[in-house]
Amino acid sequence: MSLNSLHGLLLTHKQLPISRLEKAFFKDLELALKLFKNIDGVEGVAILQTCNRVEVYLDSADEKVVEDILSVWEDLTGDSELKINILLIQDVDVVRHLFRLASGLESMVVGEQEILRQVKEAFYRGLTNNSLSQLLKMVFQEAIRVGKKVRSTTEISRKRLSLAHVAVEVVEKVLKNLNDKVILIIGAGETGELVNSALMEKNYRKITLLFANRTYEKAIQLANLSGGIALKLDQIENYLKIADAVFVTTSAPHYILTRGKVEEAVQERSKPLMIIDLSVPRNVDPNVSHLKNVKLITLDGLREYVDTSVYDRVKELEKIEEFIEDCVAKFKERIETVWVDELISKICCYAERVRLEEVEEAMSMMRHIQIDEKSKEVIQDMSKAIVKRILNPLIENLRKNYKIVDKQQLFNLLKIYFYDLAE
Numbered sequence: 001m002s003l004n005s006l007h008g009l010l011l012t013h014k015q016l017p018i019s020r021l022e023k024a025f026f027k028d029l030e031l032a033l034k035l036f037k038n039i040d041g042v043e044g045v046a047i048l049q050t051c052n053r054v055e056v057y058l059d060s061a062d063e064k065v066v067e068d069i070l071s072v073w074e075d076l077t078g079d080s081e082l083k084i085n086i087l088l089i090q091d092v093d094v095v096r097h098l099f100r101l102a103s104g105l106e107s108m109v110v111g112e113q114e115i116l117r118q119v120k121e122a123f124y125r126g127l128t129n130n131s132l133s134q135l136l137k138m139v140f141q142e143a144i145r146v147g148k149k150v151r152s153t154t155e156i157s158r159k160r161l162s163l164a165h166v167a168v169e170v171v172e173k174v175l176k177n178l179n180d181k182v183i184l185i186i187g188a189g190e191t192g193e194l195v196n197s198a199l200m201e202k203n204y205r206k207i208t209l210l211f212a213n214r215t216y217e218k219a220i221q222l223a224n225l226s227g228g229i230a231l232k233l234d235q236i237e238n239y240l241k242i243a244d245a246v247f248v249t250t251s252a253p254h255y256i257l258t259r260g261k262v263e264e265a266v267q268e269r270s271k272p273l274m275i276i277d278l279s280v281p282r283n284v285d286p287n288v289s290h291l292k293n294v295k296l297i298t299l300d301g302l303r304e305y306v307d308t309s310v311y312d313r314v315k316e317l318e319k320i321e322e323f324i325e326d327c328v329a330k331f332k333e334r335i336e337t338v339w340v341d342e343l344i345s346k347i348c349c350y351a352e353r354v355r356l357e358e359v360e361e362a363m364s365m366m367r368h369i370q371i372d373e374k375s376k377e378v379i380q381d382m383s384k385a386i387v388k389r390i391l392n393p394l395i396e397n398l399r400k401n402y403k404i405v406d407k408q409q410l411f412n413l414l415k416i417y418f419y420d421l422a423e
Helices: 018-024 029-037 065-077 092-102 114-128 134-153 163-175 190-201 216-226 233-240 259-266 286-290 302-307 317-336 338-365 373-404 407-417
Strands: 006-012 044-050 053-059 087-090 182-186 208-213 229-232 245-248 273-277 294-298
Touching (some): 006 018, 006 134, 018 053, 029 065, 029 114, 044 114, 044 134, 053 065, 053 134, 092 134, 163 273, 163 302, 190 208, 190 216, 216 229, 233 259, 259 286, 286 294, 317 338, 338 373, 338 407
Parallel strands (some): 208 229
Antiparallel strands (some): 006 087, 044 053
16 A cells, blocks of 8 residues: 555646536546446546536556546546646645645635535545545545544634635625625525525525525425525526525526526616526526626636635634644555554464464363363463564564565565465
């Protein structure tokens, strides 16, 4: 097991706008995992896909496998510019990136809550589809632990942060006040729930919330949480005429709000209309932004508001950075000593088997002698003490000097003495 076999293939909001990034998104994550795992030389693979990133984590000793992964990825998405845009990281940099990601340092909104859950989802998806190698399991498990630790020991998550919360802050800033405003939320999934939570935290008493969803029952559930009104998806055109702001949080493969629908609605209203498209892929026609009296903000557009600090800046970034680097160093050392622990375990198992065989043979030779239980215990303890005294110097020196040991030479030497000790 070695970190040298780790590869990270990254496409994120730091490299590309969301409008470009969405072209590389997988429509079927389980199919992608299956196809990647079936590539010769792939020991393990995981996929992390969120609204502003898609990342493939790979465990393979063969670097040529990366090209095979990219080819399959391109076939699945039809993204012909994938190989040009991909950022490839390797070895310990993969560990560092995943630790930072789970801690919220790589997010568009630093410290956001959702990314840790998304890292967990990528991990569990890999487990469910049996696509993870032992090394990838260890990396993801440690990243999740680090992410939890950062959030519990620093103030990075003291204020609930997410893109949905930033979007609500933006709407409040533009509209000045949300009292007497009509807010339409299209989509009652996870992002829709986050938008609703962010709005409820504002404690406006005269706000009107409308919820539209493909599954009407889900819209009803969300409306009941906030005292809002549930709509069927085919009713939204009517309510576009009265809404002050619209949050689109669906994940449809097509535009939910076309230019035609919005244009028709704004013709029958005098006040401006804000539309926030939090969907991936985009579910609002970009041409809507050309309409008079309509302000369209996409995930890309939220960046400028994030940069102008619509949320409290985290004051402990340096402390978190140091903690993560310490975790990376310890994890690297842990991986480097895995082979040592495995070897010591095999040696101890071999020695224990020999000890038991010899004690049994000795007892058999003394079967005509009356030996009480106390004497038997003495013989057992003595045999254990002999094995421990012989092996302890080897084990202690191996743990202490493993970095300067030639692993292959050591295996060859041990096989001379322990001929049945498998590598």
